[in-house]
Amino acid sequence: MSRPVQARRLEGIDKNIWVEFVKLAATYSKVNLGQGFPDFPPPDFLTEAFTRALGGQNHMLHQYTRAFGHPPLVTVLAQFFKKLLGRDLDPMTNVMVTVGAYQALFCCFQALVDEGDEVIIIEPFFDCYEPMVRMAGGTPVFVPLRPNPPKDGKLMSSADWQLDPAELASKFSERTKAIVLNSPNNPLGKVFSRGELGLIAELCVKHDVLCISDEVYEWLVYDGKQHIRIASLQGMWDRTVTVGSAGKTFSVTGWKVGWVVGPDRLLQHLRTVHQNSVYHCATIAQEAVAQGFQRELRLYGKPESYFVQLPKELQQKRDWLVQSLDGVGMKPIIPEGTYFLVADISQFKSDVPDVPNSDEPYDYRFAKWMIKSKVNGSGPFCCLCPGWVCAHCEEATLKAANEILQKWKQEKTSS
Ligand SMILES: Cc1ncc(COP(=O)(O)O)c(C=O)c1O
Numbered sequence: 001m002s003r004p005v006q007a008r009r010l011e012g013i014d015k016n017i018w019v020e021f022v023k024l025a026a027t028y029s030k031v032n033l034g035q036g037f038p039d040f041p042p043p044d045f046l047t048e049a050f051t052r053a054l055g056g057q058n059h060m061l062h063q064y065t066r067a068f069g070h071p072p073l074v075t076v077l078a079q080f081f082k083k084l085l086g087r088d089l090d091p092m093t094n095v096m097v098t099v100g101a102y103q104a105l106f107c108c109f110q111a112l113v114d115e116g117d118e119v120i121i122i123e124p125f126f127d128c129y130e131p132m133v134r135m136a137g138g139t140p141v142f143v144p145l146r147p148n149p150p151k152d153g154k155l156m157s158s159a160d161w162q163l164d165p166a167e168l169a170s171k172f173s174e175r176t177k178a179i180v181l182n183s184p185n186n187p188l189g190k191v192f193s194r195g196e197l198g199l200i201a202e203l204c205v206k207h208d209v210l211c212i213s214d215e216v217y218e219w220l221v222y223d224g225k226q227h228i229r230i231a232s233l234q235g236m237w238d239r240t241v242t243v244g245s246a247g248k249t250f251s252v253t254g255w256k257v258g259w260v261v262g263p264d265r266l267l268q269h270l271r272t273v274h275q276n277s278v279y280h281c282a283t284i285a286q287e288a289v290a291q292g293f294q295r296e297l298r299l300y301g302k303p304e305s306y307f308v309q310l311p312k313e314l315q316q317k318r319d320w321l322v323q324s325l326d327g328v329g330m331k332p333i334i335p336e337g338t339y340f341l342v343a344d345i346s347q348f349k350s351d352v353p354d355v356p357n358s359d360e361p362y363d364y365r366f367a368k369w370m371i372k373s374k375v376n377g378s379g380p381f382c383c384l385c386p387g388w389v390c391a392h393c394e395e396a397t398l399k400a401a402n403e404i405l406q407k408w409k410q411e412k413t414s415s
Contacts, residue, residue: 013131021367028371033401036339037253043306046250049291053284061287067279068271069097069259070286076293081242081261083300085232093264096271097281101216101245101258104270106132106277108212108241108260111269113138117177122163124342126186126214143171145190155326156344157334158190165199172203178210179203181230184217187342189335191221197230205235210266216245216258219307221337222315231262238263241270246289248339250306255285314339317398324402328409351412 018036025032041047053061068074071091078091089095098104105128113119115137121129123144133140145161181200183192192200204211213230221227231240241262247253260270292306299305318334321341325332331344345366352362352369 009135009137013134017127021371024368024371033397037247038251038339039397040251042251043292045295045306046252046288046292050284050288053287053291061283063283064280065283065286067275068092069095069281070283070290072290073097073257073259073286073293076290076297077259077261080293080297083297085229085237085261087237089261090264093267094261096260096267096274097286098258098260098274099278099281100247100253100256101214101243102128102256103274103278104243104258104260105129105212105214107270107273108243109133109136109138110273110277112210112212112241112266113177116175118173118175119177120168120171120179120209122179122181122185124185124187125180126182129180129182138177139175141171141176143168145185145188155322155332155334158185158188158336158342159193161188161190161333163196163199168199169203172207172209174207176207176209178212180212180214182214183230184215184221184227184335184337186217186338187340188333189338189340189342191225191227191336194228197228197233201230201233201236204239209239211236211240212243213240214243216243216248217338218244219249220311220314220339222311222318223336225336227337238265241266246285246292250289250292251310252289255282255289257281257285257289311337317395320398320402324398324405328405 065071066074069077069091074091074095074097077095077097078089081095082089096104096107098107109119109132113133113136117136117138118141119129119133119138121133121140121142123142130140143163144167146164147156148160148162149156150160179200181192181197183197184190185192200211203209211230215227215229218227218229229242231237231242241260244259244261245253246255246257246259260267262270296305296307300307302308318341322332322334325341325343329347331347333342333344335341345363348366349362352366355365358365
């Protein structure tokens with residue numbers, strides 16, 4: 001049995017931060033701020049649609065539906081994105097439904113990236129982009145968002161993190177096949193401005209590069225900011241695949257319904273990957289999501305719309321969390337969107353015990369130390385993932401986290 005069993009393309013991509021931290025959190029934490037999904041219920045109209053689909057007369061909803069997307073769902077997504085992108089869409093060729101945005105991303109990389117292709121990834125990024133590029137045989141080329149802290153001593157905002165235009169341009173070459181854009185961005189919460197997107201678009205057009213635009217947090221944008229879709233910019237429709245997620249859109253991450261919207265010239269290749277891997281997605285979940293979108297289409301822009309209500313609610317929670325972290329001396333970077341919040345924890349370096357001979361980065365060690373350390377009377381500390389916490393929890397979770405943080409501060413100051 002000396003033959004290697006592992007395919008070479010899996011080398012170096014076997015570690016996953018979520019696997020590690022979910023286990024740690026389950027072992028030690030009472031309050032988990034690092035889970036990456038809502039702990040509050042989804043909207044009633046959506047769960048009711050699911051129940052109706054499950055118990056209704058249409059028994060065909062228990063069977064396979066169209067492989068590339070349940071017809072009612074692709075139809076309403078085409079109607080919705082027509083509004084958002086300002087162009088007519090064919091539900092059968094311009095939309096494809098996937099098992100969450102994760103599978104949509106996998107289809108994009110497998111369908112569009114070849115051995116030797118370079119793919120530009122903007123840092124910081126959602127962790128799966130890099131291994132997915134590598135699995136497709138591509139080479140990731142990183143370009144960082146660089147911080148430009150305000151001079152007046154105010155807290156930084158995710159808008160203060162920007163691309164250096166010359167540095168970005170230097171990453172494009174004849175080997176570049178695609179760029180991955182994630183706006184609103186996980187983990188920073190940055191919402192790219194029209195100017196920033198224009199710069200990316202210009203470079204894509206100039207170098208004939210594709211854009212994989214992960215927009216799963218498209219409705220979670222705060223402070224009246226506008227989410228701009230890069231596919232709507234000049235010259236970009238034909239070279240962009242836009243990825244979305246019902247999990248983030250309707251707070252039902254466990255349903256795993258996602259989609260891709262784009263031109264047929266790109267989507268036809270994504271369909272090839274899809275039909276040779278997953279093929280069908282769960283019919284009932286697609287039916288319920290379709291009904292959710294039909295409702296949102298009727299209420300578009302109105303105060304009753306979930307897409308209007310959810311960001312309002314989350315913005316308030318973001319503000320609490322900012323206050324709470326600021327209160328204990330962490331320096332939160334105020335996110336303009338998403339579930340997430342990144343905080344500067346460099347001033348706690350002396351609190352975190354050194355681990356001899358460990359090459360683990362400080363933020364990993366800090367998060368682990370936080371999860372495992374006991375705060376008097378509170379039990380194990382809340383879970384933070386390296387570098388970020390989630391602001392989308394239930395009020396009770398945020399309050400419990402705040403209490404623990406305040407106790408931690410008291411203990412620190414009295415010791
Ligand atoms: C930026 C980003 N893209 C894609 C996904 C995956 O979404 P889904 O749960 O729909 O697969 C996530 C999930 O956390 C995400 O943060």
